[in-house]
Amino acid sequence: MARSSVLESATSVEPQPEERASAAEVSRVASGVSRLALRLPDGSEVVLPASLVKVLAASASELSEGHAVTVLASTARLTPAEVGRLLGLSRPFVARLLDAGEIGSERLPGSRHRTVRLADVLEFQARRERRRAGRRRVAEAIESADLPY
Numbered sequence: 001m002a003r004s005s006v007l008e009s010a011t012s013v014e015p016q017p018e019e020r021a022s023a024a025e026v027s028r029v030a031s032g033v034s035r036l037a038l039r040l041p042d043g044s045e046v047v048l049p050a051s052l053v054k055v056l057a058a059s060a061s062e063l064s065e066g067h068a069v070t071v072l073a074s075t076a077r078l079t080p081a082e083v084g085r086l087l088g089l090s091r092p093f094v095a096r097l098l099d100a101g102e103i104g105s106e107r108l109p110g111s112r113h114r115t116v117r118l119a120d121v122l123e124f125q126a127r128r129e130r131r132r133a134g135r136r137r138v139a140e141a142i143e144s145a146d147l148p149y
Contacts, residue, residue: 007082011071015063024064030057074122077115080105086121097124 015023030036036053037045048056059069078086083103084094098105104120107113 005082006072006076006078007070007085010076012068013059013063013070014068015066017066020064020066023060027057027060027064030060072118074117074119076118078118078121080114080116083116083121087125 030053034050034053036048036056038048039045055071059071062069080094080098081091083089084091087094089097094103097103098114098116103116103124105114105116108115
């Protein structure tokens with residue numbers, strides 16, 4: 001039986017241009033508080049937990065900037081191909097990263113196939129961004145010091 005794609009079944013939202021202003025307002029309001037109440041059409045209210053307010057603020061911020069938002073649990077297990085799609089890398093390159101231990105993975109029992117936790121992909125991406133920022137700071141320091149390169 002074929003495995004359904006985690007990314008295909010994830011909830012994805014593409015912002016519409018006319019929604020960006022209201023998303024920015026929600027982001028502004030939700031960023032400054034830890035509790036919000038949602039008023040339902042019947043007039044009743046539901047108090048949102050702090051964790052959901054954080055998700056709402058982060059999602060609204062991204063939508064207000066015109067970025068799509070995809071909701072996945074950090075425990076979601078991805079195939080190397082899905083990891084490649086998320087990171088903008090080829091599946092063979094992701095396989096080399098998995099082989100080198102740059103991204104944690106687990107082999108499926110009795111199989112040569114691997115799965116990768118989304119949390120491990122996000123951790124790898126954060127390390128990659130930190131290295132990229134460090135290289136940028138070094139290049140800027142060299143340039144500002146007018147050193148020969």
